[in-house]
Amino acid sequence: MNMEQIQQLLVQYGAKLLKGILILIIGCVFVHYLLKLCRSAMRKNPNIRMEATLGTFLNNLVRVLLYMTVILTAAGAMGVPLTTVVALLGSAGVAFSLAMQGALSNLIGGVMLLILKPIRADEFVKVGDVEGSVKGIGVFYTDLVTFDGKHVSMPNSSLTNTPIINFTREGRRRVDVGFSVSYDTPIDRVMEVLNQVVRETEHVLPDPAPAVKLTACGASSMDYAIRLWTKTSDYWDVYFFLLEHGKRALDAAGIRVPYPQLDVHLDRE
Numbered sequence: 001m002n003m004e005q006i007q008q009l010l011v012q013y014g015a016k017l018l019k020g021i022l023i024l025i026i027g028c029v030f031v032h033y034l035l036k037l038c039r040s041a042m043r044k045n046p047n048i049r050m051e052a053t054l055g056t057f058l059n060n061l062v063r064v065l066l067y068m069t070v071i072l073t074a075a076g077a078m079g080v081p082l083t084t085v086v087a088l089l090g091s092a093g094v095a096f097s098l099a100m101q102g103a104l105s106n107l108i109g110g111v112m113l114l115i116l117k118p119i120r121a122d123e124f125v126k127v128g129d130v131e132g133s134v135k136g137i138g139v140f141y142t143d144l145v146t147f148d149g150k151h152v153s154m155p156n157s158s159l160t161n162t163p164i165i166n167f168t169r170e171g172r173r174r175v176d177v178g179f180s181v182s183y184d185t186p187i188d189r190v191m192e193v194l195n196q197v198v199r200e201t202e203h204v205l206p207d208p209a210p211a212v213k214l215t216a217c218g219a220s221s222m223d224y225a226i227r228l229w230t231k232t233s234d235y236w237d238v239y240f241f242l243l244e245h246g247k248r249a250l251d252a253a254g255i256r257v258p259y260p261q262l263d264v265h266l267d268r269e
Contacts, residue, residue: 020078027070035063060139106140109156113137119159123168124232127159172205173235175228177242179250180221182258187214187222193253194226197246203234221258 039059119125119134125144130152132144141153167173181190194212204210210228217223226246230238250257 016077016079020074023077024070024074027073028067031063031066031070034066035059064139103140105157106155109158109160110137110139110142112160113142113156118164119166123166125167126165127154128162130154167235168232171232172229173232175226175230175235175238175242177226177239177246178215179224179226179246180218180257181224181250182256183220183222185222185255189253190222190224190250190255193249193255194224194246197242197249198226198228200245201228201238201241203230203238205229205231220260 113119114137119137119142121134121136123134125132125134127144130144130146132146132150132152135143135145135151137156140156142156142159144152144154146152179190179194191212198204198210198212205228208229210226212224212226215223215225226242228238247257
């Protein structure tokens, strides 16, 4: 191959290569700004209402499809036959699906989460050992933020195969706070003190009515529980108030909270 032939090949294929690279760069920039423009338009237009989790999922899915379109267009401009590409993708489909079982199950899991809606954005949920607020459902992962500010990305398939506890959906929660007192304390006295604490607590829902109950006779203590309902947004304020003021009220009333104890009886013989 002489220099003239090399120059002809460079002219013939170099132009296609350059054209494909330009399409790839321009297409990626165009997709980026198009998606940005769409997100901005949806935020500014009050007539377009879309659930945050669904919006995040569709945004990620459209992004993937648009970038794939740009890549295929660039490949066609470089002279790569699209029929060949499609045939190769088809023949590699089985191997790809086996290799990407996890990703495909996460994709299907994301679709199921959007259809069944067991969780929504900003809801507080517990999945397995993870508790946090839902920030969005992506194509493959769902993002949660825990109490202490940790960002957790959970595979969508794990959410569809694990029981989900949703603390927000019902709009209210029951607060359970337990106290243990000594056996020599009259039951009526304990009830009186704890019921007074309940009356001093704010954000308590009247229905169902609050209750103070004796729940167990333990090995070294009598166990009582305060049970009342409040709005989900007030749950922790009410819980901590009851815990602190319940202990203070018992101390002020002279009611002793016993420590675990063991009675030993000696046989002199």
